[in-house]
Amino acid sequence: xxxxxxxxxxxxxxxxxxxxxxxxxxxxxxxxxxxxxxxxxxxxxxxxxxxxxxxxxxxxxxxxxxxxxxxxxxxxxxxxxxxxxxxxxxxxxxxxxxxxxxxxxxxxxxxxxxxxxxxxxxxxxxxxxxxxxxxxxxxxxxxxxxxxxxxxxxxxxxxxxxxxxxxxxxxxxxxxxxxxxxxxxxxxxxxxxxxxxxxxxxxxxxxxxxxxxxxxxxxxxxxxxxxxxxxxxxxxxxxxxxxxxxxxxxxxxxxxxxxxxxxxxxxxxxxxxxxxxxxxxxxxxxxxxxxxxxxxxxxxxxxxxxxxxxxxxxxxxxx
Amino acid sequence: xxxxxxxxxxxxxxxxxxxxxxxxxxxxxxxxxxxxxxxxxxxxxxxxxxxxxxxxxxxxxxxxxxxxxxxxxxxxxxxxxxxxxxxxxxxxxxxxxxxxxxxxxxxxxxxxxxxxxxxxxxxxxxxxxxxxxxxxxxxxxxxxxxxxxxxxxxxxxxxxxxxxxxxxxxxxxxxxxxxxxxxxxxxxxxxxxxxxxxxxxxxxxxxxxxxxxxxxxxxxxxxxxxxxxxxxxxxxxxxxxxxxxxxxxxxxxxxxxxxxxxxxxxxxxxx
Numbered sequence: 001x002x003x004x005x006x007x008x009x010x011x012x013x014x015x016x017x018x019x020x021x022x023x024x025x026x027x028x029x030x031x032x033x034x035x036x037x038x039x040x041x042x043x044x045x046x047x048x049x050x051x052x053x054x055x056x057x058x059x060x061x062x063x064x065x066x067x068x069x070x071x072x073x074x075x076x077x078x079x080x081x082x083x084x085x086x087x088x089x090x091x092x093x094x095x096x097x098x099x100x101x102x103x104x105x106x107x108x109x110x111x112x113x114x115x116x117x118x119x120x121x122x123x124x125x126x127x128x129x130x131x132x133x134x135x136x137x138x139x140x141x142x143x144x145x146x147x148x149x150x151x152x153x154x155x156x157x158x159x160x161x162x163x164x165x166x167x168x169x170x171x172x173x174x175x176x177x178x179x180x181x182x183x184x185x186x187x188x189x190x191x192x193x194x195x196x197x198x199x200x201x202x203x204x205x206x207x208x209x210x211x212x213x214x215x216x217x218x219x220x221x222x223x224x225x226x227x228x229x230x231x232x233x234x235x236x237x238x239x240x241x242x243x244x245x246x247x248x249x250x251x252x253x254x255x256x257x258x259x260x261x262x263x264x265x266x267x268x269x270x271x272x273x274x275x276x277x278x279x280x281x282x283x284x285x286x287x288x289x290x291x292x293x294x295x296x297x298x299x300x301x302x303x304x305x306x307x308x309x310x311x312x313x314x315x316x317x318x319x
Numbered sequence: 320x321x322x323x324x325x326x327x328x329x330x331x332x333x334x335x336x337x338x339x340x341x342x343x344x345x346x347x348x349x350x351x352x353x354x355x356x357x358x359x360x361x362x363x364x365x366x367x368x369x370x371x372x373x374x375x376x377x378x379x380x381x382x383x384x385x386x387x388x389x390x391x392x393x394x395x396x397x398x399x400x401x402x403x404x405x406x407x408x409x410x411x412x413x414x415x416x417x418x419x420x421x422x423x424x425x426x427x428x429x430x431x432x433x434x435x436x437x438x439x440x441x442x443x444x445x446x447x448x449x450x451x452x453x454x455x456x457x458x459x460x461x462x463x464x465x466x467x468x469x470x471x472x473x474x475x476x477x478x479x480x481x482x483x484x485x486x487x488x489x490x491x492x493x494x495x496x497x498x499x500x501x502x503x504x505x506x507x508x509x510x511x512x513x514x515x516x517x518x519x520x521x522x523x524x525x526x527x528x529x530x531x532x533x534x535x536x537x538x539x540x541x542x543x544x545x546x547x548x549x550x551x552x553x554x555x556x557x558x559x560x561x562x563x564x565x566x567x568x569x570x571x572x573x574x575x576x577x578x579x580x581x582x583x584x585x586x587x588x589x590x
């Protein structure tokens with residue numbers, strides 16, 4: 001157990017590759033990375049989301065490998081930086097990023113999928129466009145490795161497309177609950193989360209609730225990575241606000257709209273970051289500020305009321 | 320509830336026409352936005368036994384109540400209300416789609432071309448885009464492996480191209496034999512439902528023979544052949560069996576307006 005401040009200070013370094021989350025986003029850790037002024041991160045995820053837009057404004061993130069820019073293109077600053085090369089990227093897909101993380105997690109050098117066969121992803125001008133991540137792919141002999149490659153299968157001679165394994169330096173993610181050992185429990189659609197955590201060298205997790213090990217052990221099927229894989233577990237209620245958390249709260253659409261609106265212009269982004277990120281000490285402070293500004297009701301109204309608790313929970317037993 | 324059956328928009332007709340392409344009993348991977356709305360309409364209306372799956376991991380979504388609006392995003396929390404399985408992307412796009420178990424896909428795209436290739440990457444050229452778009456999401460993964468693609472987008476000249484500005488998702492590529500040459504399995508019958516009409520593709524065997532070109536098959540009520548032809552920038556093939564599609568039924572319209580949840584999906588001006 002530690003604070004988000006301690007976790008980011010200890011485990012996130014300039015230039016790291018960071019698994020930034022797909023559908024369970026830790027805005028608590030996102031905001032802390034911005035506060036600490038970490039620079040030059042590469043964000044990877046099946047889809048990158050508005051937390052990556054926020055981290056791009058002051059150069060915390062300047063490189064991206066993803067299948068989808070989710071909501072990020074509403075930001076004129078982000079579009080501008082993609083155009084002038086301040087943000088560099090290569091394009092993949094939801095599945096191929098997930099499989100690349102899986103390969104990283106499984107210790108494989110690459111993985112095979114046919115997603116780009118017959119498409120313009122295979123053109124030289126796509127793979128090595130002027131703002132692509134060529135430098136990240138430079139081999140020891142100075143040549144540039146391709147971002148993916150077509151081979152003839154040695155087994156049946158048919159075309160096969162290989163994607164290199166992804167092994168991020170650090171993962172940041174939010175979860176429903178964890179215990180103090182860092183056993184991470186997640187439910188709902190998981191996208192690439194599990195493999196983002198297995199493949200990353202260091203895993204930082206904010207948890208909505210910290211529960212005893214005995215709670216974890218009655219429902220071990222919800223654990224997506226075991227405690228030894230997790231470098232830091234942080235208790236952070238509302239840790240994914242303004243995005244949602246399945247079973248706990250809905251996305252704060254009005255606030256996300258405000259955030260999104262803030263990020264659409266340089267001026268708006270500056271004002272938002274100065275007030276809500278640099279202007280708050282930590283996530284608890286951010287939530288307190290939100291309540292002071294808008295009242296308790298706004299947050300309370302986001303809480304999920306129909307939590308669908310099981311009538312017949314899974315039962316374990318051995319004698 | 321009584322509604323005026325003459326008073327519907329072309330965007331609503333696009334969703335209804337897309338839903339009508341979805342067959343009962345088939346397994347389907349459904350993309351975000353209008354596809355989620357169309358497939359939800361199909362599921363409530365005529366395809367209660369379709370397998371409705373989205374790429375972030377919910378498998379076999381059966382809405383627990385007819386009061387629920389359609390999901391908007393592929394990881395929408397409402398998709399776990401009534402799903403048989405809450406998996407991840409390896410389950411959904413990996414095992415279900417690439418493993419060959421998805422019989423159809425419902426996808427939106429920014430552009431489609433003469434041979435049914437989809438584009439969700441950019442308008443213009445890669446080095447100097449007029450507009451960068453979000454990227455493929457799962458469309459490329461799905462287009463490579465699914466048996467049949469139902470695509471949907473408004474009929475506008477900037478969206479219908481002789482060749483897509485960027486091919487993110489393989490259709491018939493450059494024509495007959497294109498898929499096989501690229502290393503992909505046959506696919507079809509593919510459809511594209513728009514705000515004016517429904518297109519098919521000229522191939523009987525999933526892309527080996529025939530011209531593999533887009534073919535106008537059905538016009539919406541009140542739309543003229545000329546209106547479609549002048550929007551399409553190449554010499555469009557027209558089916559010898561060109562028909563008019565039936566207008567929306569009362570049940571379809573009432574369901575659609577409920578599922579659209581006060582216009583959250585069909586944002587005016589965008590469709």
